[in-house]
Amino acid sequence: MEEEKPWALISEVGDQGYAEELTDIIKPHFQIVCLRDFLLNPLLYGHKVQALLVWNSFPAVEPSLLTSLPSLKVVANGGVGIDHLDVPYISSLGVKVTYTPGVVNEATADMAMALLLSSARRVVEAHQIAVDPKTTHIPQCFMGDEVTGATLGIIGMGRIGYKIAQRSRGFDMKVLYHNRNRRSVEDEQAVGASYCQNMDDLLKESDFVVLVVNLTPETTGLISHRELSLMKPTATLVNVSRGLVVDQDALVKALQCGKIRGAGLDVTHPEPLPRDHPLLGLSNVVITLHIGTNTYTTSRRMVKRMIENAVAVLKGQPIPDEVKPK
Numbered sequence: 296m297e298e299e300k301p302w303a304l305i306s307e308v309g310d311q312g313y314a315e316e317l318t319d320i321i322k323p324h325f326q327i328v329c330l331r332d333f334l335l336n337p338l339l340y341g342h343k344v345q346a347l348l349v350w351n352s353f354p355a356v357e358p359s360l361l362t363s364l365p366s367l368k369v370v371a372n373g374g375v376g377i378d379h380l381d382v383p384y385i386s387s388l389g390v391k392v393t394y395t396p397g398v399v400n401e402a403t404a405d406m407a408m409a410l411l412l413s414s415a416r417r418v419v420e421a422h423q424i425a426v427d428p429k430t431t432h433i434p435q436c437f438m439g440d441e442v443t444g445a446t447l448g449i450i451g452m453g454r455i456g457y458k459i460a461q462r463s464r465g466f467d468m469k470v471l472y473h474n475r476n477r478r479s480v481e482d483e484q485a486v487g488a489s490y491c492q493n494m495d496d497l498l499k500e501s502d503f504v505v506l507v508v509n510l511t512p513e514t515t516g517l518i519s520h521r522e523l524s525l526m527k528p529t530a531t532l533v534n535v536s537r538g539l540v541v542d543q544d545a546l547v548k549a550l551q552c553g554k555i556r557g558a559g560l561d562v563t564h565p566e567p568l569p570r571d572h573p574l575l576g577l578s579n580v581v582i583t584l585h586i587g588t589n590t591y592t593t594s595r596r597m598v599k600r601m602i603e604n605a606v607a608v609l610k611g612q613p614i615p616d617e618v619k620p621k
């Protein structure tokens with residue numbers, strides 16, 4: 296007789312029909328209950344659920360949810376950032392935490408380049424002018440910034456930061472980076488990147504500053520008034536990490552008074568921003584809604600990796616991507 300599959304509790308996966316394809320990856324390994332149904336009937340599923348599959352967009356994994364899942368063995372996160380999870384607390388319950396580094400790098404690096412290019416070349420503004428029925432021509436003075444040959448400053452030279460540096464080679468950019476640990480000389484030479492031990496030097500010299508750090512107590516509010524005022528008035532800030540890495544009030548002021556030229560933000564705090572947030576009214580800002588990993592290929596890879604991690608925990612096998620409490 297076929298062994299009964301374990302139960303997994305999931306938040307939403309994708310939308311517009313794509314959810315079905317993603318749940319098809321999960322179904323051979325788990326019986327699925329989604330959060331909405333679970334909350335309607337926690338007693339029916341509570342004791343069965345052994346795996347909780349979460350994304351950054353998942354409503355916070357509260358202690359009350361965890362304690363309603365007494366058989367839980369693993370919280371498998373889709374994505375590399377785990378700032379939404381209280382890893383020490385979850386681990387203290389004897390529950391493993393896993394994540395999916397490695398599979399998110401390419402799509403997130405592409406998103407950083409997309410924001411950099413669309414901010415520099417004012418793609419969204421040009422589109423708005425183009426679709427405005429009153430438009431008869433694009434104004435001659437509608438100018439953007441040159442990307443080719445510009446200086447790119449990458450703050451956080453982990454896997455994603457490095458992929459961004461690789462991509463910038465195609466634009467002949469000069470690359471500076473700041474990271475807790477300096478990369479090897481071979482790594483630096485392969486992408487022509489120069490290390491800035493002092494982040495201020497990077498901020499002063501870069502035309503585009505890209506944030507790719509994890510959100511930790513040390514990186515919360517990393518970019519605030521002082522840092523923004525070090526940047527060139529012609530510079531653009533791109534954030535593909537977490538909204539809280541930037542002091543948003545300081546960013547609004549810097550953008551309003553021309554301390555920096557523009558910003559491309561895949562992440563904000565909160566997400567989405569309230570409709571009346573001043574960032575939404577600025578023409579020199581491009582905002583996407585935390586879609587860095589939202590490609591069909593990467594979403595599929597993330598779910599596959601979540602399942603591999605969760606199955607490994609349940610089978611007592613070596614766990615490909617475990618997050619250990621610090």
Ligand SMILES: O=C(O)C(=O)CO
Nearest residue numbers: 351374375376399588
């Ligand atoms: O990989 C991550 O941390 C993400 O934000 C993906 O959504």
